[in-house]
Amino acid sequence: MLILVTLLAAQLPCLIANVVRGGPGLGTIQPSQGDYFQATKGGGHGDYHLIVLAPSSVQEMADFVFDGFRLAEKYRNPVMILSDGALGQMMEKVILPEEGSLPKTTPAWATTGKKKEREHNVITSLFIQPEEMEQVNLRLQEKYKAIQSEVRYEEIQTEDAEILLVAFGLSSRICQKTVDLAREKGIKVGLLRPITVYPYPYARLNELASQVEFMLTVEMNAGQMVEDVRLAVEGKVPVHFIGRMGGMILSPEDILHKLESVHESHNAVNV
Amino acid sequence: MNEKLYLEDEENLGTQVDESYDQVYCRPSTLTDVPFHYCPGCGHSVVHKVLMEVIDELGIQEETIGVAPVGCSVFAYQYMNIDMQEAAHGRASAVATGVKRVLPDKYVFSYQGDGDLAAIGTAETIHTVNRGENILMLFINNGIYGMTGGQMAPTSLIGQVTSTSPYGREAAQVGNPIKIADMLCLLPGAYYVTRQIVHNPNGVRKLKKALIKSFEYQKQKKGTCFIEVVSNCPSGWKMTPVETIKYIEEQMLPMYPVGDLKVPQN
Amino acid sequence: MAKGTIKVDGKICKGCELCIVACPQDALALSMNFNDKGYRFAELINDACTGCTNCALVCPEAAIKVYREPKPAKKVQA
Numbered sequence: 001m002l003i004l005v006t007l008l009a010a011q012l013p014c015l016i017a018n019v020v021r022g023g024p025g026l027g028t029i030q031p032s033q034g035d036y037f038q039a040t041k042g043g044g045h046g047d048y049h050l051i052v053l054a055p056s057s058v059q060e061m062a063d064f065v066f067d068g069f070r071l072a073e074k075y076r077n078p079v080m081i082l083s084d085g086a087l088g089q090m091m092e093k094v095i096l097p098e099e100g101s102l103p104k105t106t107p108a109w110a111t112t113g114k115k116k117e118r119e120h121n122v123i124t125s126l127f128i129q130p131e132e133m134e135q136v137n138l139r140l141q142e143k144y145k146a147i148q149s150e151v152r153y154e155e156i157q158t159e160d161a162e163i164l165l166v167a168f169g170l171s172s173r174i175c176q177k178t179v180d181l182a183r184e185k186g187i188k189v190g191l192l193r194p195i196t197v198y199p200y201p202y203a204r205l206n207e208l209a210s211q212v213e214f215m216l217t218v219e220m221n222a223g224q225m226v227e228d229v230r231l232a233v234e235g236k237v238p239v240h241f242i243g244r245m246g247g248m249i250l251s252p253e254d255i256l257h258k259l260e261s262v263h264e265s266h267n268a269v270n271v
Numbered sequence: 272m273n274e275k276l277y278l279e280d281e282e283n284l285g286t287q288v289d290e291s292y293d294q295v296y297c298r299p300s301t302l303t304d305v306p307f308h309y310c311p312g313c314g315h316s317v318v319h320k321v322l323m324e325v326i327d328e329l330g331i332q333e334e335t336i337g338v339a340p341v342g343c344s345v346f347a348y349q350y351m352n353i354d355m356q357e358a359a360h361g362r363a364s365a366v367a368t369g370v371k372r373v374l375p376d377k378y379v380f381s382y383q384g385d386g387d388l389a390a391i392g393t394a395e396t397i398h399t400v401n402r403g404e405n406i407l408m409l410f411i412n413n414g415i416y417g418m419t420g421g422q423m424a425p426t427s428l429i430g431q432v433t434s435t436s437p438y439g440r441e442a443a444q445v446g447n448p449i450k451i452a453d454m455l456c457l458l459p460g461a462y463y464v465t466r467q468i469v470h471n472p473n474g475v476r477k478l479k480k481a482l483i484k485s486f487e488y489q490k491q492k493k494g495t496c497f498i499e500v501v502s503n504c505p506s507g508w509k510m511t512p513v514e515t516i517k518y519i520e521e522q523m524l525p526m527y528p529v530g531d532l533k534v535p536q537n
Numbered sequence: 538m539a540k541g542t543i544k545v546d547g548k549i550c551k552g553c554e555l556c557i558v559a560c561p562q563d564a565l566a567l568s569m570n571f572n573d574k575g576y577r578f579a580e581l582i583n584d585a586c587t588g589c590t591n592c593a594l595v596c597p598e599a600a601i602k603v604y605r606e607p608k609p610a611k612k613v614q615a
Binding site: 288289291292293294295296297298299302306307309310311312313314315316317320469470471472475476505511512513516 | 541542544548549551552553554555557558559576588589590591593594595596597598599600601602603604605606607
Binding site for chain 2: 122
C-alpha cells in the first residue's frame with residue numbers, strides 16, 4: 001500500500017489489477033470480493049481514493065484495461081480493476097480492442113530531461129510543510145469531485161422492479177440468474193450493478209429506493225458494499241445482505257431463497 | 272574587534288579579485304540556488320556538487336533524469352537542476368529502471384544512502400544490477416542512519432556506537448557490516464564497480480573521473496555502473512567535520528577500501 | 538607558483554573547516570564574523586593562495602569560487 005499511496009500522492013497515472021482471492025492472510029486462491037473496502041475506502045495512509053472498475057466478464061476485463069489507462073491519464077490518479085479469482089481464470093469469447101487505441105502522449109509534467117525553456121520537473125510524494133500538504137490534499141479533493149462524473153452502472157429489469165438486488169463483479173452475474181428465477185415465480189426483481197465502485201452510484205440507488213420495497217446486497221464477503229448501499233438509500237427502504245466468504249460462491253438459488261424469505265417477512269409485517 | 276558582527280548582503284563574497292585572473296572553479300550551473308539543508312561538512316553535499324559538475328561539464332543536463340532516495344538526501348531534487356523523481360524508501364533503483372526503459376537514450380542515475388540501498392532496498396539493488404540495467408547507481412555509505420537520528424545501519428562498523436547500538440555494534444547480535452559493492456561485483460550485470468571518497472581533494476577528483484566514466488559506459492549501454500562513496504556523518508557520528516576525516520581514514524577505509532572493485536574486461 | 542585567490546560565499550558557508558584542512562598553503566581560516574545562520578564562515582587570511590582549487594573541491598556548500606592568474610604563455614599570445 002505504501003507504493004500505491006506514493007504513486008497517488010505523486011499523482012502518477014497507473015493501472016493496478018487486483019484479482020481478489022479469499023483472505024485475510026495468504027488465504028485461499030478461490031474468488032472473493034473481500035478487498036472492496038481496501039480498494040474503495042483506502043487501506044493506505046492519507047485521504048485518497050482510487051478509481052475502481054469492477055468487471056463482471058472477460059470482455060470487460062479487457063476493455064477496462066484501456067478505460068483504466070485513459071482514466072488514469074486523464075485524472076493523474078491510480079486506477080484499480082477489482083476482479084476476482086473466478087473472473088481471473090474464466091474463459092469467454094472476447095473481442096480485443098484494437099492495438100494502438102491508446103494515444104501515446106508525453107505530458108508536460110513528465111521527467112524527460114530538463115529543457116532550457118522550462119523549470120526542472122520533479123515527481124515526488126513528499127510535502128514536508130503541512131501548509132503545502134494541505135494544499136495538495138485540497139487539490140486531490142477537487143479531483144475526486146471531478147471524478148464523480150465518471151460513475152458507471154448497469155441496470156437489469158429495474159423499470160418495474162419491486163425488489164432490487166445490488167451486486168458487482170462476479171456476484172452480479174449470479175444475480176442475473178436469480179432475477180430470471182424470481183420473475184418466473186412472479187416476483188418483480190431488478191438488479192443494479194455498479195461498474196465503477198469508486199465513484200459509486202449513490203444518486204441512482206437513492207432514486208430506486210423510492211420505487212422498491214427493499215434492497216438485497218449480494219457480495220462474496222462479510223458485507224462491505226452493503227454499507228455504501230445503506231448510505232445511498234438514506235434509510236428510505238431496508239437494505240439486506242447475503243454473502244459468503246473465504247473463496248465460497250453463492251448460487252442463484254441461495255440468493256433467491258434469501259430474497260423470498262425477506263419478501264415473506266416484509267409481507268407478514270405489512271399484513 | 273569587529274564593529275559589525277553580521278554580514279550584509281553585498282559583502283558576503285569577501286575578497287577583491289584582480290580583473291586579469293581567470294575563474295578556474297565555481298558552483299556548477301546545474302545546481303539550483305537553494306542552499307543545501309545538510310549539516311555542516313556533510314559528504315552528501317559534496318557528492319551532489321561533484322555529480323552536478325560532471326553533468327554540467329558533459330553538457331547532459333537536458334538528457335539526465337535522477338532518482339532521489341529516502342533519507343537525508345530525500346530533497347536531492349531541490350538542489351539538482353535536472354528532471355527528478357522521488358522514490359519510496361529503498362526503491363530508487365527500481366524507479367530508475369522504469370525511467371531508463373521508457374527513455375533508453377537518456378542518462379539515468381539513482382542516488383541512495385546505505386539505509387536505503389543496503390537495508391530496505393537490498394532486493395531492488397541486487398536485482399537491478401543483476402539485470403544489468405544501463406543506469407548509474409550512486410551509493411553514499413556513511414555507516415549510519417543520518418536523517419532519523421544516528422541509528423545503526425547494516426554498514427555500521429563493528430564496535431561503532433550509535434543511538435541503537437549504545438555499547439557498540441556486536442557481530443554476534445546483529446551481524447557484520449555488509450559490503451554491498453563487493454557483493455555486486457559477482458553479478459554479471461555489474462559493468463563497473465568502484466569505491467571512492469570525498470573527504471579530501473584527490474578523492475573528489477577521482478570521484479569525478481569515476482562519474483565521467485560511468486556516464487560514458489551508460490552511453491555505450493554497457494550495464495550497471497555502481498559507485499560507492501565512503502562518506503561521513505558528523506552529526507550522527509557526534510564529531511566535528513574535521514574529526515570525521517580521521518575516522519574515515521582510520522576506521523572506515525580498512526573496512527571499505529578505496530579503489531575500483533570491478534573494471535571492464537578488455 | 539601561480540598566484541590565485543578565492544571568493545567565499547559567506548552567506549551559505551557553514552564553517553565546517555574542511556577547506557581549511559584541504560588548503561596546502563594554510564591560507565584559510567574562519568572569520569571572526571558570523572553569517573545570518575550563525576556560522577563563522579571561511580575566508581582568506583593571507584596572499585599565499587595558488588588557485589589550486591582544493592578548498593573548492595571539498596567544499597560541501599559549493600560556496601567557493603577560485604581564480605588564478607593567467608599562465609605566462611597565454612599572456613604572450615594576448
